[in-house]
Amino acid sequence: MIAISSGKGGVGKSTVTANLAVMLARQGLRVGLVDADLYGPSIPGMLGVPSGQPPAMTSTKKVIPTEAHGVKVISMGMLTADDKPAVMRGPMVTKYLQMFVTQVDWGELDVLFLDLPPGTGDIQLTLAQAFPLAGAVVVSTPQDVSLKIARRGLRMMEQVKVPILGIIENMSGFTCPSCGEVTHIFHQGGGRTIAESMGVPFLGAIPLDPAIVDSGDSGEPLVNAAPDSPAAQAYASIADALSVDMDRAGGLQIPFAWDLTTGEGKPAPASQGSADRPLALDYDATGLTIRWPNDHIQTIDARDLRLSCRCASCRDEISGKNLLEPENVPMDVVPTKIWSVGNYALGIAFSDGHGSGIYTFPALREIESVEAEDV
């Protein structure tokens, strides 16, 4: 699941999402697209999906997404008429979007794009935390003001531990249709500079091209309407760069809810991933074994895991002091359930009835370093 975000509106985020989704579908990937911009859904228009026609339901009461240009799509724009605004407060937005992800019959997908509403406010923050995102892409235009706001977007994603898959600079230079000369109407190269300064990948630049507007308005994305144009080529090379990044992000398959008493729901292992996300989990009498990238294997004894809980009732939030008395923890305590929390932590419930512990990946790694020091 990949979020496409932008610090501010109108930078071309939805256009980029629609074209990347269609491009990846053309390359044979199974692609879904959630238009998470509930207040201003523009994806249906860009992909030629009629608005105001509620999608069909399966017999199990799941929504069947509309298919357009090889991409499965769901959008608020399909439920409301063009000129009817969705009037709702923030918490309702999150609820609707959770429905769009979990109550839709997506089938097997390789990638699900989430076209986020513009901005870095509460709604974006909640969404970034509510979904198990593999990563986020930030779209910006080359003007300084837009780039500064994009930087804010990057920082927000960093804070909620969503890996940044990269920055895209849109409307970067205008290619004259008659002589081919490139004019940089705005500054140029700012996206790459920000990417370099923040240590995140620069995925590419898309030129300012009137054909993008025409194709978006006609419901036929440019990568289909004019696949040989410089802008379509730019989308194609960004899609390639993104595929590489998607593979690199990898990690344990999320979301999952693993019942250790029955063995059900154990997360499927991954073969590769980024440095701070587990690749596989196992549990036996020796404890919880986590396989991290770079062949690093960590086994944490069940009771040590329980004693390391950092929830508010086990550790004082301000002083960091341990509130949990070891003598109150049974010697034979074991984890009973382990589930994914966003893409940054595990939730763990134990046989002593304690179930509010959230173990972030860095905190799990620290458990081992404490053990190593003790030894």
Ligand SMILES: Nc1ncnc2c1ncn2[C@@H]1O[C@H](COP(=O)(O)OP(=O)(O)OP(=O)(O)O)[C@@H](O)[C@H]1O
């Ligand atoms: N590279 C480009 N060249 C020319 N026009 C573009 C380009 N990218 C996007 N546009 C046009 O800019 C307008 C805004 O694009 P879009 O709706 O994708 O932006 P957005 O960031 O998703 O906006 P919103 O804030 O409404 O979500 C559209 O008319 C679109 O066709």
